[in-house]
Amino acid sequence: MKLQCRIEVVNRTHMSLNIRSNGKYLNSTLALGKETKSENEYFILHFSNANKLGTKYRLNFMKQVFSKYLNEGKVTIRFEEPPHDLCIKCEAIQLKCFMKLLKQCVTGEAKNLRISTLANISVTSKDNAPSKLVIRDRSEFPSKGLPRTLETLTLAGLKLCNFRRDILLLSQLSVLDLSSNEIEKMPPEFGRMPNLSELYLANNQLGLKGEVDWRWLLGPQLPNTLKLLDLSCNELKYLPKSMWKLQRLVTLKLDNNKLSQLPATLGRVATLRYFTVSQNVLTSLPCSLMQCHLEQLDISSNKFIYDTFPNKQNIPTLKNFCMGSLVNIASKVVLKYRLFYDRKTIPWTLVEFLDNANMCICGTPVVDTVFVKKEFDLKDYFRIVVCDARSSRVDFECYFCSPVCLRKLCRT
Ligand SMILES: [Zn+2]
Known part of the structure; x- marks a missing residue:
């Protein structure tokens, strides 16, 4: 039996010499x-990329097994000779099967089980914890399911x-390419992927049915790791207002959708550097983008309307700045000083109000929703701008926090 896992080998001789292990799980x-000569002698072979020949551990020299955290997929096996501790991290069910077989080998119950002899054990590089998998045809799906070691x-x-739910089990996955499929929706649990940094969903059918459940994008983990998001060539008509929660996002591709407006909060993603939104139906951009x-x-x-005459619109007057409600005033303070809030501390309606x-x-x-449309030249703000030949000046929806900012806006 072979087990794909992550292992840290702790050499106890080093520890007694006060040499600390590097703490890296490979x-x-x-x-x-099973030994070729003896019927009752078993061993474990440990292979990794750093140790391609493998290290042999005889079960006769097994000293102790620490299995308190077996349910969490963690076990440590201690050997007398060599004086190593194998700290194993693995998907819990697979690890349990392995430990059960190991126990049967030790107690002698494994006699009737077919266990390979040393001569028959070969570890191919594919076996050795594959980290990359490309499938271009349905017949290429591995019969044993997707390896848990995939990155x-x-x-x-x-x-x-449909989204394949076995992807949710790949806790080490950092790049996922699902382009050119016919996926209409993603499961909310996807937001729990702990290590995903690049997600390609171009050429799918997200938004085909109008309403989109965005929980998959705003889940508890994904916003902390996602750096690239490609949603081009879908059917999206809108984006969630809380999109700003993707606080590590560097590249965002939204080309070829049906977007008529971008969330005004988009500019709160401070890390954003590459943003493409061509072939949509936008008429203006949010001022936060600046x-x-x-x-x-x-x-x-x-x-975009390239108007040679500035459109006459009702410029808000000072009346808009009359004393706001207590909620508005308090919200401004919370946001200004970046005070922590979540659904456990304040009502969810307030969380939504602050998020938006x-x-x-x-x-x-700004928590007010009044805005003025104002033309700006994109080239004044961004290094490389790709736009239609007519003009690089487009309308921005400009929100304002005070009479000073409103006056500034009207003057420019
Ligand atoms: Zn202001």
Whole structure:
């Protein structure tokens, strides 16, 4: 039996000399086998990329097994000779099966089980904890399911209608490419992926049915790790207002959708550098975008109105600044000083109210929803701008936090 897992080998001789181990868990394969000559002697072979020849541990020299955290997928096996502790981390069910077989070998119950002899154990590089898998045809799916050690997975152009839920088990996955399928929705549990940094969902059918359940994107883990999000060539008509929670997002691709407006909060993603939103139906951009230090912005083929005469609109007067409600005043303070809030401390309606705050042209958060449309030249703000040939001046929806900012806005 072979077990794909992550292992840290702690050499106890080093520890007695006060040499500390590096604490690194390496992708490994453990193989349980039987000695060729003896019927009752078993051993474990440990392979990793750093140790391709493998280290042999005889079960006769096994000293102790620490299995208190077996349910969490953690076990440590201590050997007398060599004086090593194998600290194993693995998917819990697989680890339990392995430990059960190990126990049977020790107690002698494994006599009737077929366990490979040393000569028959071969560990191919594929066996050795694969970290990358590309599937371009449905027939290529591994019969044993997706290896839990995957860090990069490509399932592109397979006409998948549904998201494969076994992907949710890949806790080490950092790059997932599901482009060119027919996926209409993602499960909310996807938001719990702990290590995902690049997600390619281009050429799917997200938003086909109008209403989109965005919980998969805003879940508890994903916003902390996601750096690249490709949602181009879908059917999206809107984006969630809490999109700003993707606090590590660097690249966002939204080309070829049906977006008529971007969330006013988008500029709160301070890390955003590459943003493409060509071939949509946008008529204006949120002013918060001017706060982002974008390296590249592509807004070509949208519905911006290139008006030679500035449109006459009702400029808000000082009346808009009459004393706001207590909620508004308190919210501004919470946002200004970045005070922590969540659904456990305040009502969820308030959480939503704070999450949806807009941004003034000066960068201060604003909870009011009144805005003025104002034309700006994109080239003044962003390094590389791809836009239609007519003009690089487009309308921005400008929110304002104070009479000072409003006056500034009207003057420019
Ligand atoms: Zn302001």
